[in-house]
Amino acid sequence: MSTDQHAVAEHTHDDHTHGENCGHEAVSHDDHVDYLHDGHKHAAHEDHYDEH
Numbered sequence: 001m002s003t004d005q006h007a008v009a010e011h012t013h014d015d016h017t018h019g020e021n022c023g024h025e026a027v028s029h030d031d032h033v034d035y036l037h038d039g040h041k042h043a044a045h046e047d048h049y050d051e052h
């Protein structure tokens, strides 16, 4: 069983880059920040976003 499986968001950094004033609400989640995006949450992870 894989211990590193995670959900990769359908959106990418090329589609949209989250950051200050990007228009999405930032939510603290443990040691990182998620961004609310159309009903799901993105967390930046290397070259893609994870779905949280």
Ligand SMILES: [Zn+2]
Pocket: 009, 010, 011, 037, 038, 040, 042
């Ligand atoms: Zn998205």
Ligand SMILES: [Zn+2]
Pocket: 016, 017, 018, 019, 022, 023, 024, 035
């Ligand atoms: Zn954003």
Ligand SMILES: [Zn+2]
Pocket: 029, 032, 033, 034, 043, 052
């Ligand atoms: Zn998160």
Ligand SMILES: [Zn+2]
Pocket: 006, 007, 008, 045, 048, 049, 050
């Ligand atoms: Zn990831």
